[in-house]
Amino acid sequence: MGLSGSSKTSTARSMANQWTYSDRAGTGNALSSETMSEPMIRLEHVSKTFPGTAEPAVGDLSLDIHEGEIVVLVGPSGCGKTTTLKMINRVIEPTSGTISIGGRDAATVAPHKLRLEIGYVIQQIGLFPHKTIGQNIATVPRLLGWDAGRIAERVDELIDLVGLGQEMGDRYPSELSGGQQQRVGVARALAADPPVLLMDEPFGAVDPIVRARLQEELLRLQARVQKTIVFVTHDIDEAIQLGDRVALLNVGGVLEQYGPPDELLREPASEFVAQFLGSDRGIKRLSLIPISSVELARGPVVAPGSTVLEARRVMEVYATDWVAVGEGRRIDGWVAADDLDGREGIDDGPLRVFRTRIDAGGTLKQALDAVITTRTQVAAVFDGDSYLGMITADQINREIRR
Numbered sequence: 360m361g362l363s364g365s366s367k368t369s370t371a372r373s374m375a376n377q378w379t380y381s382d383r384a385g386t387g388n389a390l391s392s393e394t395m396s397e398p399m400i401r402l403e404h405v406s407k408t409f410p411g412t413a414e415p416a417v418g419d420l421s422l423d424i425h426e427g428e429i430v431v432l433v434g435p436s437g438c439g440k441t442t443t444l445k446m447i448n449r450v451i452e453p454t455s456g457t458i459s460i461g462g463r464d465a466a467t468v469a470p471h472k473l474r475l476e477i478g479y480v481i482q483q484i485g486l487f488p489h490k491t492i493g494q495n496i497a498t499v500p501r502l503l504g505w506d507a508g509r510i511a512e513r514v515d516e517l518i519d520l521v522g523l524g525q526e527m528g529d530r531y532p533s534e535l536s537g538g539q540q541q542r543v544g545v546a547r548a549l550a551a552d553p554p555v556l557l558m559d560e561p562f563g564a565v566d567p568i569v570r571a572r573l574q575e576e577l578l579r580l581q582a583r584v585q586k587t588i589v590f591v592t593h594d595i596d597e598a599i600q601l602g603d604r605v606a607l608l609n610v611g612g613v614l615e616q617y618g619p620p621d622e623l624l625r626e627p628a629s630e631f632v633a634q635f636l637g638s639d640r641g642i643k644r645l646s647l648i649p650i651s652s653v654e655l656a657r658g659p660v661v662a663p664g665s666t667v668l669e670a671r672r673v674m675e676v677y678a679t680d681w682v683a684v685g686e687g688r689r690i691d692g693w694v695a696a697d698d699l700d701g702r703e704g705i706d707d708g709p710l711r712v713f714r715t716r717i718d719a720g721g722t723l724k725q726a727l728d729a730v731i732t733t734r735t736q737v738a739a740v741f742d743g744d745s746y747l748g749m750i751t752a753d754q755i756n757r758e759i760r761r
C-alpha cells in the first residue's frame with residue numbers, strides 16, 4: 360500500500376519538481392554521515408536531570424535518526440521534547456549518555472561550532488527586530504565569513520525557497536505576518552545549508568490555516584533540501600502529517616513507540632499510545648493513504664444514448680440506486696433510479712452533476728468525506744476533467760482493516 364513516510368515525501372517531491380530553484384549551496388560541512396548505514400543522529404542512553412529536581416526530565420533515551428528523514432518527537436507537555444532537542448545541539452548538556460552526529464560524539468565538538476552546523480527553528484522565531492529580513496537570513500553565513508556577493512546570492516535563493524517575495528528582503532520582522540516571520544526563521548536556519556535541522560514547535564503560534572500551509576510547505580521544501588530534521592510538537596496530527604517516523608514520548612522522556620505514523624496508528628504499542636492517538640485512529644490512518652494506492656472501480660456508468668433497461672441492469676450489478684452517464688474519461692453526470700420512471704432512454708431527461716469531485720492526488724480521508732456526504736455514496740475521482748473511477752465505502756472499510 361506504500362504507507363511509509365516515503366510515499367508522503369514522494370508526493371511532495373513530485374510537487375517540488377515544478378520548482379525551478381536548485382539548492383546547491385554546499386558549504387563543506389563537517390557533519391555528514393560517513394556511511395549510509397550509520398544514523399545521522401544517534402542518542403544512546405541519554406539522560407538529563409536538572410539541578411535541584413528529583414526526577415529526570417529525560418530518563419534513558421536511545422534513538423537513531425537517519426539521514427534525510429523527518430523524525431517528529433511528540434508527547435504531552437513536559438515530557439522532555441525540548442530538553443531532548445536542546446541536548447542535540449548542546450544548548451543543554453546531557454547528564455549521561457552519548458549523542459553522536461554524523462558519526463562524531465557531539466561532546467567532542469565545540470558547542471558554537473556545532474550550532475553553526477545545525478539549523479535551529481523555534482516557535483518564538485527569535486528574529487533580530489532591528490535587522491532586515493535579509494540580514495536576519497544572513498546571520499550564519501556572516502559568522503562563517505562568507506564574502507558579501509555569496510551571502511547576497513544565498514539570501515535571494517532562500518527568500519525564494521521559503522516562498523517569500525524578494526521585496527521582503529529589505530523589510531523588518533515587525534512588518535511581516537506571523538506566518539511570514541516563521542518562513543524567515545526557516546530560511547535563516549537553512550542559510551549555511553546545515554545537514555541537520557532542529558525545529559521546536561515552529562508552527563505553534565500561527566493560526567490553523569497558516570499552520571496547515573506551513574506544514575505543506577515544509578514537506579515540499581524537505582523534498583528539495585533532504586535535511587535530517589528533528590521536529591518537536593505536542594500535536595499528534597502534525598506529527599502524523601510531517602513525520603517519516605514518529606517518536607512518541609511519555610513523561611520523563613520515556614519512548615513509548617517509534618515508527619512510521621501508519622505503524623503507530625495500526626498497532627499502538629501501549630494503552631498510552633492508543634490514548635494519545637485518539638479514538639479516531641482509523642480515520643487518521645486514512646489521511647495517510649493516497650488515493651493513488653487503491654484500485655478505482657469504473658462504477659455504474661452507462662454510455663449516453665443507453666436505454667433505461669440497460670441502466671437498470673447496471674444498477675443491479677453494482678447494487679446502486681443511481682447510474683452515471685459518460686464515456687471513457689468523460690462523465691456527463693448521473694441519474695437516480697427514481698428519475699428514470701417514465702423515461703425510455705437515459706437521455707430523456709436532465710442529468711445531475713457530481714458535486715463532490717475528489718482529486719486524484721488526495722487521500723482516502725477526503726474520499727470518506729465524499730462517501731458520507733454525497734447522495735451517490737461514492738467518491739468520484741477526477742484528474743482535472745478526466746474521470747478515473749470511484750471509491751466506495753466498502754473499499755475504504757477494507758483499507759482501514761488492512
Ligand SMILES: Nc1ncnc2c1ncn2[C@@H]1O[C@H](COP(=O)(O)OP(=O)(O)O)[C@@H](O)[C@H]1O
Pocket residue numbers: 409410412416434435436437438439440441442443
Ligand atoms: N532549566 C530547567 N530547569 C529545571 N527543570 C526544567 C528545565 N527545563 C525543563 N525542565 C523540566 O523538564 C521537564 C521537561 O521539559 P521540556 O523538555 O521543556 O518538556 P516539553 O518540551 O516536552 O514540554 C519538565 O518537567 C520541565 O519542567
Ligand SMILES: [Mg+2]
Pocket residue numbers: 440441442
Ligand atoms: Mg517544549
